[in-house]
Amino acid sequence: MNFFSIFGKYIILLSRVFSKPEKSKIYFRQIIREIENLGLNSIGIVILISIFIGAVITLQTRYNLESSWIPLYLIGLTARDTILLEFSSTMVGLILAGKVGSNIASEIGHMRITEQIDALEMMGINSASYLILPKIIAAVLFNPFLTLISMGVGIFGGWMAAITTGALSSSDYIYGIQYLFVPFYITYALVKTVVYAFIITSVSAFYGYYVQGGALEVGRSSTRGVVYSSILILLADLVITQLMLA
């Protein structure tokens, strides 16, 4: 019963979020601000994690492929496909659920307990739409760029690890990342990213918007937002993979 009640509230909130904005010009400005807050400010962490994970994937694959029957360029292929298919979309999605999701839930939750949301409502503004819609649009528009950055940087990290440790030659790695390349994998990763962006922003905003109490509850709602976003990301991963790759 509790699940249906929460799901119903979530749907009602979404219906308010996607209602007609009061003034499009103001919303456009908000979207630009959110792209900076949620997107541009996440580039650093995405680059840092992608470069290290790309390097680790390459090294782990190399140390697990001891057989002389397996050509070394397959290490590049494995690193590429792991990064394209799962890491840059799902792993980065989970990282963003932690960083962006907690930020959204705590920001909106703080506005709720300090009556800023009531103030918006009192002015005749649809607070759900004003606060949440720009975040959803910003994330849905910008997160695919983060995924593309992660892909490029992750593959570059693998190459760096390969040549600095001598795990394989630069030419083997470069040949491997071009070998049997399936462009559809990028489409698949971007579709997942868009769905994850929607989940992260809407679920975290939902938990922030309905917070009741004080600072402790804001912290709890922030944690709930991150946990449920992460679970839904993993579920969505399963469903989209079955739909697009099976």
Added chain:
Amino acid sequence: MITVEHIFKSFNGISVLEDVSVVFEKGKTNLIIGRSGSGKTVLMKSLVGLHEVDRGAILYGQRDFVAMNFNERKELRREIGMMFQGSALFDSLTVEENVMFPLNMFTNMSEAEKFERTNNCLRRVNLENVNGLYPGELSGGMKKRVAIARAIVQNPSYLFCDEPNSGLDPKTALVIDDLISEITHEYDITTVINTHDMNSVMEIGEKVVFIHEGHIRWEGTREEILDSNDVNLNDFVFASNFAKKIKALTSSSDSRP
């Protein structure tokens, strides 16, 4: 004028407001007083639709707020200014942007007109040279004044103030009270103030409504409040030992031949 007719409100089966009927008069400072948990905040939030009443009517002039749909309420709310207990200024906006916010959202004024109107309102609440500051950089009294400026920027017909003096020292509280009272008379608006500060009652309470356990127990002027025979009202008004001593002294001096 706001007319409240027989409103009821409960939360999870627990009744908070029971058959409340009262009139808040135009051009006057109408104060709702009562102990914590008496229902005064629920009453104020019900008046502006932040809580839905279970039944009853709330008339703004002749317009029944309870019967309005979402869009009609949105329109009416543009005639309402509200000052919240914690000021509720937007943290991410400067003082100037906070005050200008309703103008940006609802008017087609030019930038110059908006700046002029904003600065007029800030001057009206005696705030100058703070336009670029953020709410976190202001004192409690300054935040309240910015909140008043934002509440009046659209020339409202109705002004609601929830605990305007909470967290302020007595002198600053007096300044805020005077400001609200002056604005009420200057703009000839209906002002409803929620408070448990007896200083405010005695300073600016032109009409005082005492609420106790969800019922309106007493209505009158600040002059009449001291002569009331209502036990609950006397308990509230003379709650402090200081007030009790004053009352005892007054009574004894009155009874002397």
